[in-house]
Amino acid sequence: ETGVTQSPTHLIKTRGQQVTLRCSSQSGHNTVSWYQQALGQGPQFIFQYYREEENGRGNFPPRFSGLQFPNYSSELNVNALELDDSALYLCASSLRAPNTEAFFGQGTRLTVV
Amino acid sequence: GQSLEQPSEVTAVEGAIVQINCTYQTSGFYGLSWYQQHDGGAPTFLSYNALDGLEETGRFSSFLSRSDSYGYLLLQELQMKDSASYFCAVRFSSGSARQLTFGSGTQLTVLP
Numbered sequence: 519e520t521g522v523t524q525s526p527t528h529l530i531k532t533r534g535q536q537v538t539l540r541c542s543s544q545s546g547h548n549t550v551s552w553y554q555q556a557l558g559q560g561p562q563f564i565f566q567y568y569r570e571e572e573n574g575r576g577n578f579p580p581r582f583s584g585l586q587f588p589n590y591s592s593e594l595n596v597n598a599l600e601l602d603d604s605a606l607y608l609c610a611s612s613l614r615a616p617n618t619e620a621f622f623g624q625g626t627r628l629t630v631v
Numbered sequence: 632g633q634s635l636e637q638p639s640e641v642t643a644v645e646g647a648i649v650q651i652n653c654t655y656q657t658s659g660f661y662g663l664s665w666y667q668q669h670d671g672g673a674p675t676f677l678s679y680n681a682l683d684g685l686e687e688t689g690r691f692s693s694f695l696s697r698s699d700s701y702g703y704l705l706l707q708e709l710q711m712k713d714s715a716s717y718f719c720a721v722r723f724s725s726g727s728a729r730q731l732t733f734g735s736g737t738q739l740t741v742l743p
Contacts, residue, residue, distance in 0.1 A: 560718050560733035575726050620731060622673040
């Protein structure tokens with residue numbers, strides 16, 4: 519039990535729709551990172567938020583966007599869904615210091631049909 | 632960019648010892664982490680090496696050689712419940728962000 523919770527756990531959307539995924543960080547953690555994990559692959563970094571600002575971004579198009587709130591919870595928004603967006607979306611919370619571990623939530627399984 | 636290489640699959644029997652190797656290329660390197668992930672579950676942190684040498688945590692140990700850009704995870708006294716995917720991940724700085732980049736994972740199967 520990491521203290522990081524994500525909702526919903528599963529979601530089915532139609533191509534072209536928009537989706538919002540949510541993440542509550544572990545208490546005291548000020549940094550949230552989002553990852554996309556396709557089947558059989560390692561998690562791929564989408565972006566990171568620190569103090570409500572985007573703090574780093576991976577190789578994902580602008581239709582992937584996010585927010586971090588004052589209580590450090592976070593949202594991942596994906597517009598114009600494509601079939602290839604089907605994946606497990608993971609949220610990880612941590613402190614900003616470099617030598618601290620990241621704790622992952624259970625993820626949201628998104629299926630785009 | 633960053634790249635990591637690790638074997639895709641490893642098979643061993645209960646009670647045995649297995650080593651999962653990881654080589655990496657990155658700039659702004661802070662350290663090497665290892666995560667375990669069971670099917671359908673979240674990645675769970677196992678260990679972290681920031682300095683050269685061996686870190687031991689119970690049945691699991693992790694090693695890092697920064698000069699060789701190489702590390703490994705050693706699992707001893709294997710149990711059936713250790714069957715899972717294991718990921719190495721580099722921690723690095725990119726601008727003001729501290730990020731993790733994961734390898735593709737090693738599927739460990741423990742046989743009775």
